[in-house]
Amino acid sequence: MKKTFKIFKKDEKSKARVGLLQTPHGPLLTPFFMPVATQGIVKTLDLEDLKTIGAEIILSNTYHLYLRPGDNLIKEKGGLHKFMGWNGPILTDSGGFQVYSLSSLRKISEEGVKFQSHIDGSYHLFTPEKVIDIQKKLGSDIVMPLDECPAAGVSHSYAEKSLELTLNWATRSKKVFGEKESLLFGIIQGATYEDLRIKAAKSLIEMDFDGYSLGGFSVGEPKTTMLKLTDVLTDIIPQNKPRYLMGMGTPEDIIEAIARGVDMFDCVIPTRNARNGTLFTSSGRINIRAARYSNDDSPIDKECSCPVCKTYSRAYLRHLMKANEITVMRFNTIHNLYYYIHLIKKIRESIINNRFIEFRNEFYNKRNLKTPEL
């Protein structure tokens, strides 16, 4: 089973498409959403819950697992799939974003990035080669190369220099990755500069990766910039390669990115919001802590078929939130991830049935929002 990606349905009125991505742990329909299992578990959930929500693939974090419990221990335990008991595909990130956002005393050089652990302050060096090696030990299905992810608002000259480094690291990553059953993606950086993004895409396409990630888009740039650049890049990336918009986003972001030809998503929004009581429904967001739900017998979302909506009232969930009961974080997480994954499933179905644009209009209408321009 060699890494392949096939598009079998293209929308006629947008760039949305449905495809099939082969991985060592089975095929995946695109577009798909990856729940985030940062430390080898989707926060608050268990393996049964992953089935319940319809998870098809999960994302785990190289940086976290490398530091704790360690890539060597996980390798010894038979890899991440076996260690955590998940038999579906796993994508791991490069750890780059976490080094920049979580660790302290970072020093970036041509060799790689030196950093201090956010857990115990110990010193570490991530090189492109090291990061591939860690992900091999974890047994990832889809591997990301080390990149530099510049902050929002960097200058063109900084972004250009940073991109050069990221492209050099991509070359070294590809070299050491070799020919594997697992997939290696190229990460397109370049901050908010269209010329740099195009340059990045073209250079990486030349190297022929198994897919292309659009990186650095969850660091604070305006949504319109993100969508504009996404639109430009999906015109450049070959049709027969999957496109992954890293770390995004809201349901609206996902619909708009799919309309612009993106195939893969991950985001902590559904899980993190769940723990704070913010829930996604077919008519928009609610926060279950609000006093108005204290006497509300209805489920979170009448249109939702998740087990939480089938079993528990808003009044009960609100009580559990106010009483700081841990269980409700799991209930909320189940609901939000079920919402995200089933939203994507409905989008796929709409593309296959030639009604993606109608689906998109209905989505905004239910929220009393104007459908954005494509």
Added chain:
Amino acid sequence: MKKTFKIFKKDEKSKARVGLLQTPHGPLLTPFFMPVATQGIVKTLDLEDLKTIGAEIILSNTYHLYLRPGDNLIKEKGGLHKFMGWNGPILTDSGGFQVYSLSSLRKISEEGVKFQSHIDGSYHLFTPEKVIDIQKKLGSDIVMPLDECPAAGVSHSYAEKSLELTLNWATRSKKVFGEKESLLFGIIQGATYEDLRIKAAKSLIEMDFDGYSLGGFSVGEPKTTMLKLTDVLTDIIPQNKPRYLMGMGTPEDIIEAIARGVDMFDCVIPTRNARNGTLFTSSGRINIRAARYSNDDSPIDKECSCPVCKTYSRAYLRHLMKANEITVMRFNTIHNLYYYIHLIKKIRESIINNRFIEFRNEFYNKRNLKTPEL
């Protein structure tokens, strides 16, 4: 279906017995253990988990539910069973113990006890009548009357005065409770003084309650005192009434109390310990945080059939504990409650098969402990 209790098997070598207790939400085999659902949920678990662990009855706290979300709201929602979605029997405590242990500015008088909420500092008055009324609104199957629970080490004269109040409150509680399908227990207090305990038991037996609680035994008195007094009291309480040792205890406490004729138990030990990583196994306790488990492929307990032991390794659970992942608190809770409830089931079986004493010996042998004197 009137409240009844029938013993159908008595152990020949101890005071252990197996009985059937009728409640408005179905019959219960005794002895039984009640997981604690303080705020209308067993911490970290959901309704499916309660089935998984084999829960037969749960205990909920009048004090907590009265303060939040309020007994009136719960009544409006159809009672606690409907509000939380649990269809089995529920025992509620009187709130007395929580008033003394959690709230501030308590003032005890003949009328009742004034206290300040631990949540928002608001002022409240619990009278015996009020506490029965709250439990009626909750829809409890087994109701406890308001009592005073003196601290460990009080003087005989203080304990005697306190007991007088508790007995007066019991009389008032019985009067206002009336003839219900639900059950009202009498709570035997008297601190560590045998004469007061006997006096309490005799007075309450005269009033003819549906069962008798042994109260005030989890406030720090020596275990030997607790067992000695339990032994004395179960000789006084009529055979055809269930005996409930409130708030106890370790697996050893439970076995010893059953040997001395106790039928009902509740305790936060299995759930609270679970959240700290302390797990019960057939060969004793372990703490899953310990470094020695970091590379351990075995389940928590090889002899356990709970879904956690069937699915996850100690190494993975230890990783989740160290990484502060919430899910592991649920895994640990499932395991510990499964352990407790199945321990009781095995004890019942041993009584029925005339081998309780052998079972008790085996229990201590597996832990390399000497079986205590009966």
